[in-house]
Amino acid sequence: MMNLQHDQSGRPEPFAGEDPLSPYTQALREHFPSREEILREAKQQTRRQRRFKKTAGVVASCLALALSWYIDPVLQRESMQTAVGQQATYHLKDGSEVTLNTNSLLIVEQHLYSRQLRLPQGEALFRVQHGWRPFTVYAYQTTIRDIGTVFNVRNTAHGAEVTVIEGLVEVITGTAKQVLSHHQTLRSEAGALSAIRHISAESATAWQQGRLMFDAQPLSAVVAELQRYHAGQIQITDSHVGQYQLSGEYDIHGIDALIDVLPEILPVRVERHADQSVVIRHH
Known part of the structure; x- marks a missing residue:
């Protein structure tokens, strides 16, 4: 009576032409991904990275735009x-x-x-x-x-x-x-x-036309306006004099002429000095 031969591990000998690892194929598949699964995962990972880079780029652009608006260089x-x-x-x-x-x-x-x-x-x-x-x-x-x-x-x-x-x-x-x-x-x-x-x-636009317009303005306010166009200091010595009122339309380029004519309009006296300063006193 013939006895079947077994290897020492107790596993049967493979038939002729059979892959020696075929008994382990299923077990390996259960523990390790297949080539197709690896390729599929790689493609998904690539798509995720592309989406992340695109999102990060959009966010970075928005942040840069917001920052530039805030800084406004x-x-x-x-x-x-x-x-x-x-x-x-x-x-x-x-x-x-x-x-x-x-x-x-x-x-x-x-x-x-x-x-x-x-x-x-x-x-x-x-x-x-x-x-x-x-x-x-x-x-x-x-x-x-x-x-x-x-x-x-x-x-x-x-x-x-x-x-x-x-x-x-x-x-x-x-x-x-x-x-x-x-x-x-x-x-x-x-x-x-x-x-x-x-x-x-x-x-509102009189000064652009070279004119100064006063409508019952206190002399103190008139002098303050004239001072803007006059290099020398214009001074009123008496606060009472500053309350005198002046009306009229005058040439911006004729400030000195207006100062000189003040005694003919108001009860004041005008004194001129070598440093171009002007003193207006009560007459």
């Missing part, structure tokens, strides 16, 4: 200035026009997303060429935002005076905000805004 800066008694008109690169009055300084900044102009001293009339960049003027802690207009800004000793010739502007201080329309004017002082006053276009 200066691309170009230039200064414009007039001397005492001088007036000048400048054409900005965006097509806007600025006319500076006597003894004025304007700093024009072209930012990435805005147009910002600073008026540390003096007076300027702005004719704005509208565009997608906001047009903003800063004068003595006051912000003036153009909404579509021609407007005048004067940096006074205590704040800013804003007058709208055409259109609208928004005037902003630390504690107040007001929209002005055409032929309206107001002043800012110590963070507050005065009541709105109406003014004629002729009065």
Whole structure:
């Protein structure tokens, strides 16, 4: 009687032509992924990486855009200035026009997303060429935002005076905000805004025509205006004299002539000195 031969491990000998590892194939498949599964996982991983990179790129672009809007860097800066008694008109690169009055300084900044102009001293009339960049003027802690207009800004000793010739502007201080329309004017002082006053276009733009207009103005206010166009100091020695009122229309380029004629209009005496200073006394 014949006995079947077994190997020492107890596993039967494979038949001729049979893969010796075939008994282990199923067990290996249960513990290790197949080639197809590896390729499929690799493709899915590649797609996930592409989606992540695309999302990261979009997020980075949005962050960069948001940061640039927040920073709004200066691309170009230039200064414009007039001397005492001088007036000048400048054409900005965006097509806007600025006319500076006597003894004025304007700093024009072209930012990435805005147009910002600073008026540390003096007076300027702005004719704005509208565009997608906001047009903003800063004068003595006051912000003036153009909404579509021609407007005048004067940096006074205590704040800013804003007058709208055409259109609208928004005037902003630390504690107040007001929209002005055409032929309206107001002043800012110590963070507050005065009541709105109406003014004629002729009065608002008189200085551009080389004229000074006074309507029953105290002599102290008249002298303060004349001082802007006069190199020498003009002084009133008596507060009572400063209360005298003056009316009329005068030539900006004839300031000395106006000073000389004051004794013919008011009960005052004018003294001139070698340093171009002027003293106005009671007659």
